Amino acid sequence: MSLLPVISKLLEKLVQKAINQYVLSSGLYGAAAYYGLTTNSGKRLLETAYNQCLRVATGCVPSTPLTKLYEVAGAPSLHTKITRQAGNLANIALRHSTPTPARTVLSARVPQRIRQDKTTWQQLAQETLPTQQFLPLPSRPPPWAKVENLTIHITDCSRDDPPHVRLSAALECLDKVSSLCAQSQSYEVWTDGSVTDEGTGGSGYLVIKVTDGQRSEVCSGSDPAGVVATSFTAEVTAAVAGLSAAEDLLTAGLTNTDGQPSLPDLILVTDSRSLTDSVAGDPYRMSPDTIPVFEAIKSISQLVTSIHLVWVSSHCGLFLNDKVDRLAAAGTQVPQGHVRLPVQATKTAVRKATRYPPPLLDTKKLGDLRTRKASCKLNQLMTGHCSLLNGYLHRIGAAHSPHCVFCPGVVEDAMHFLFDCPGRAQSRHSAALQSSSSVSQAVAESPYNIARFLQLEKLL
Numbered sequence: 001m002s003l004l005p006v007i008s009k010l011l012e013k014l015v016q017k018a019i020n021q022y023v024l025s026s027g028l029y030g031a032a033a034y035y036g037l038t039t040n041s042g043k044r045l046l047e048t049a050y051n052q053c054l055r056v057a058t059g060c061v062p063s064t065p066l067t068k069l070y071e072v073a074g075a076p077s078l079h080t081k082i083t084r085q086a087g088n089l090a091n092i093a094l095r096h097s098t099p100t101p102a103r104t105v106l107s108a109r110v111p112q113r114i115r116q117d118k119t120t121w122q123q124l125a126q127e128t129l130p131t132q133q134f135l136p137l138p139s140r141p142p143p144w145a146k147v148e149n150l151t152i153h154i155t156d157c158s159r160d161d162p163p164h165v166r167l168s169a170a171l172e173c174l175d176k177v178s179s180l181c182a183q184s185q186s187y188e189v190w191t192d193g194s195v196t197d198e199g200t201g202g203s204g205y206l207v208i209k210v211t212d213g214q215r216s217e218v219c220s221g222s223d224p225a226g227v228v229a230t231s232f233t234a235e236v237t238a239a240v241a242g243l244s245a246a247e248d249l250l251t252a253g254l255t256n257t258d259g260q261p262s263l264p265d266l267i268l269v270t271d272s273r274s275l276t277d278s279v280a281g282d283p284y285r286m287s288p289d290t291i292p293v294f295e296a297i298k299s300i301s302q303l304v305t306s307i308h309l310v311w312v313s314s315h316c317g318l319f320l321n322d323k324v325d326r327l328a329a330a331g332t333q334v335p336q337g338h339v340r341l342p343v344q345a346t347k348t349a350v351r352k353a354t355r356y357p358p359p360l361l362d363t364k365k366l367g368d369l370r371t372r373k374a375s376c377k378l379n380q381l382m383t384g385h386c387s388l389l390n391g392y393l394h395r396i397g398a399a400h401s402p403h404c405v406f407c408p409g410v411v412e413d414a415m416h417f418l419f420d421c422p423g424r425a426q427s428r429h430s431a432a433l434q435s436s437s438s439v440s441q442a443v444a445e446s447p448y449n450i451a452r453f454l455q456l457e458k459l460l
């Protein structure tokens with residue numbers, strides 16, 4: 001008897017191993033070919049094997065609907081897993097610098113042929129997201145693509161410092177940077193990004209012109225940053241917009257003043273440490289989303305004497321930072337439909353859209369009642385497809401009546417069986433089984449009490 005829990009644990013592990021090593025690996029290995037080349041019957045074979053493994057692992061009966069099965073098993077469908085893998089492969093292949101076969105296939109539409117699906121990987125990645133528009137993947141700058149006149153300044157403070165310390169550190173840093181600007185004229189570009197709880201992005205920028213110590217605000221803007229922005233991509237959108245506004249001003253200024261002896265200085269202020277860190281890194285290893293900022297800095301660097309990228313701490317009472325923060329928040333409210341999505345945000349969103357919550361039943365919570373039989377019955381109760389329920393047995397033609405044996409006229413479903421039936425009140429009371437709004441919630445919260453209840457009813 002004492003061997004039983006050991007065997008059941010082994011079996012769980014074995015099934016998991018079978019899924020991961022045989023079914024999943026062959027699916028993921030073939031992800032590249034899965035959509036273009038595999039026959040539909042081949043695909044169905046793999047899907048069926050995968051679903052059967054999940055059924056064995058959870059103890060769910062064959063009639064359990066797939067959506068319920070995936071929910072109970074805490075696993076997405078094989079299709080979802082492979083789509084995600086195909087999306088990743090597509091991401092890599094599209095960044096090939098020469099027209100490799102993979103890149104060619106991705107960029108072209110696959111013609112509809114016999115036994116073939118019509119979707120390319122790129123389209124698959126797009127299917128998962130609420131928008132069809134993506135930014136084209138930028139090509140990497142070469143390793144020697146440094147911006148000679150760029151300096152990066154990091155305010156000397158930590159996030160945990162009290163606001164007044166961070167504020168004075170920021171002011172000191174900005175003072176130091178201003179003193180480095182030797183030209184009579186300079187431009188300050190303040191930028192910030194913002195993301196709502198729903199993941200919508202906004203960006204804001206503010207351009208200040210400083211002539212012989214006189215400061216004046218020249219222009220500002222709030223822009224949308226996409227329906228699936230990350231805080232990083234919102235910051236990037238803001239920096240690119242701010243730099244491009246400044247570049248327009250500089251180009252216009254150059255044509256007007258012929259007698260201008262020298263080019264102005266430029267100070268770009270951001271509260272995003274990840275932005276300053278990525279721009280400071282090796283250009284060749286830059287993430288695709290940083291490249292637009294790098295390109296914008298490179299482009300404007302021709303028009304100025306020096307560029308200073310300054311990191312200041314956010315929310316420390318710095319007036320212009322707060323102002324640009326409000327502009328960014330306003331940017332999230334602007335219609336986003338036309339905004340094309342950057343790579344990183346897209347990848348994050350695909351992952352989020354295809355992520356699955358863990359299994360509802362935590363078998364560890366079963367304690368000394370942890371047996372394979374108990375976990376199978378609990379999983380079955382959650383799906384409603386369970387041989388303990390007359391309602392279910394009647395549906396599959398295995399019982400004459402769907403009604404509860406104790407309550408004539410009442411259909412016996414999982415809710416009635418666990419929480420309502422007066423005929424089982426004694427066991428329910430002894431097992432301290434609390435009433436719950438759903439079976440899944442009860443299994444997630446108190447699986448031990450349910451197992452104890454089943455045991456007292458002599459059903460385990």
Ligand SMILES: [Zn+2]
Nearest residue numbers: 404406407421
């Ligand atoms: Zn009853």
